[in-house]
Amino acid sequence: MNIEASHHQSLRQLIATRKARVAVVGLGYVGLPLALTAHDEGFDTTGIDLDPERVNKVNQGDQVISYLAPGRIARAVDSGRFRATQDSAALAEADIVLICVPTPLTEAQEPDMRYVTAAAETIARHLRPGQLVVLESSVWPGATSTLVRPILETGALRAGADFFLGFSPEREDPGNDKFDTHTIPKVVGADDPLSLQLVEDFYRAIVTQAVPVSSAATAEAVKLVENSFRTVNIALVNELKTALEAMDVDVWEVIQAASTKPFGFMPFYPGPGIGGACIPVSPAYLSWRAIEAGSATPIIDLARTSNDAVPAALAARIATELIARNGSSAPAESQPLAGYKILLMGIAYKRDVEDTRRSPALVLLGELERLGAEVDYHDPYFPRLPEGGEFPTLAGRQSVALTAESLGRYEAVAIITDHSAPDYDLIAREAALIFDTRNVFEKAGIKVTGGRLVKV
Template sequence: MSVQQELIKRLQERSAVIGIIGLGYVGLPLMLRYVELGYHVLGFDNDPSKVEQLNAGQSPIEHIHSDQIADAVGCGLFEATSDMSRASQADALIICVPTPLDRYRQPDLSYVVGTTDAVVPHMRFGQVVSLESTTYPGTTEEELAPRIGSGGLKVGEDIFLVYSPEREDPANPDFKTQTIPKVCGGYSPACQEVGQALYGQVVDRVVPVSSARAAEMTKLLENIHRAVNIGLVNEMKMVADRMGIDIYEVIDAAATKPFGFVPYYPGPGLGGHCIPIDPFYLTWKAREYGLNTRFIELAGEVNSSMPEWVLRKLADALNARGKAVHGSRILILGIAYKKNVDDMRESPAVEMMEYLREQGAVLAYSDPHVPSFPPMREHQFDLEHTPISEETLAAQDCVLIATDHDAVDYDQVQKYAPLIVDTRGVYRDRTDPKIVRA
């Protein structure tokens, strides 16, 4: 039996050990799904405190319950570690690490490259490596394959390489790891077969594509599609605002068309680990081919301008009441990047907080999903969650709704806050002079 056939057999029989590198919003749900099916999972993370937390059966992510982690640890099928030398114990290594942008808005592959370099000395015959991190087309072939092959293992014969982009949507009750189709592209046909065996047991449908590059482009298209449409509706919001038209009424009316229209809703900007970042990966790579992705870049400009537009609306609303931003008490309502999660990555609320702090506002935030402002690479606030109360709301000069969590009592906010700037359409059906739509 060949190396490839033996590995496929182990994956299909669920006797393979699965290594997951990066135990965050992508890695942990994937771990739980493999454990659910009886695979042994070895999780890798470079944060020792997170490793300790997970091995104690505690979850670092709100929407993943600690009892799920405790069950995985308790049944002996999951262990977390920071020791990359143990990569040799895994039959599959699935890389789920961040791919952010650097200060110049260019792709930062340091996490992917650093992770690969760390595990290459410990790779062996008969393993499969899958990259799930969002990246530009060519990363798997140009960055991972040469590194993996540098130790003497031949990719496609001795060791196998695929790209299969993550499609997690944290806290979405309608979809889970099992039910979200999994795109998979191999470095070679042999790699593709192994990749399909790797994921074929844990998801209902594997979607094979012809290459890793095609899979990488698929992920970018998915998120650029959203970014462009959000940019469009955000621009429409600004035009409608100047014309005195309710953009939500327009969207709801347009959505009654049974074909050819998909509703998107405006907001204060883009957040999360994909949509604000992915378009820049493609625009950067396209320049290598002499192309300018003007349509994508324009949508990025519109979306990037939304926090500034919201803040102008806020400043105008305060000015109309004889107040300046400087010295005003402003409560940010919701600082996670989207509703009902604790995920702060690329949250537009943080950008608005930075500006308001620079302008001398007295800031507080209320977010039941974020008990204290977390450490972030580029932002630091020594703030903790302020519970909503009549006294708290009445003491503010303005409440800025940045994220519309379901747990908030918006009737109470409307009753006691003297001024509300609503970026999410919470009060779309209400008329109240103290509510400003932004």
């Protein structure tokens, strides 16, 4: 047996017997659930993160991600087969290394591959024959083979022969209580057959279904296509909302009825704009790479521009409605909402998660303040807005308690993020005017009795 076949055989064996040791680089929203899943399926797992606070909290079993099952992290730590560390030397001990570091955008809205490059450089320093490295971060098609592979090959080891390399896109959906890391099918791709078989073997061992594709670039494209599909459809449904409203037709009712078609239609819902580290970002990776490859993605680009414009349009709509009802005592035209107090419900970028990355709620808050309003927020996940976020001027703001008395202080309450915890019955009774971007009240059958409801 040649040397690559023997490395391949022994790693297959280690995976089959759950003796392979797994290292996950980056213990964020993606890496931590993945590391826990590898552990839960029987693998000795080490999570490596640069952030000492994250490492300490994980090792103490703290509930650092609210929607993970209570006690799951603590149970993993107690098992003795799961740990977090800042020390990258742990990479040398691992048989399988999974990279889950951020892939944001630069200021110029282009792929920021700094974290992937840095992680690959660290892995390269510890790389040893027989290891399998899998990139999970969302990247442009070609990044694994043209960016990560050359870094890993700076020493004497070669991918597909001395070590193995693949890509498997993350499909984590924070807060989704129907699917989790274990039950979401996993697409796997690699550029050589030995690597592909190992990536497939490993994911088959930890998730219910692995879906092999012919190359790493194909697997990378799968992720960007999934997110671009969402981006375009969200832009479309927000456009439809505005157009149908002008015709006095309720888009929510239309979507509900259209969803009864058993084929060819998939419901998307209007909202206050898109957020998170994923949907607003991945399509930009695809557009950037398309231009580099001599092509273009005008539909995706238009959808991105359209989605980015939603929070400002919503602020303008709220201003128009408020002024039409109550008039404006604004000293300047640029501040038509001077004197108005508005409460935003939900500041996280989506329901039931403690994540404000690229949250449209924060953009809206800034816009309403620019128009002169005094804006407060209520969000059970953010008693206080943290320092060091993307919106530094908002750091330190505190969530307002939801009471009949506090609700009485605002000219309007706007439902932005439809967390499940707040008492919407109370809002329905006490708020003077409600702007509902999520159709919360109608969906839950809550009758608004205190003031007026405007679906925006």
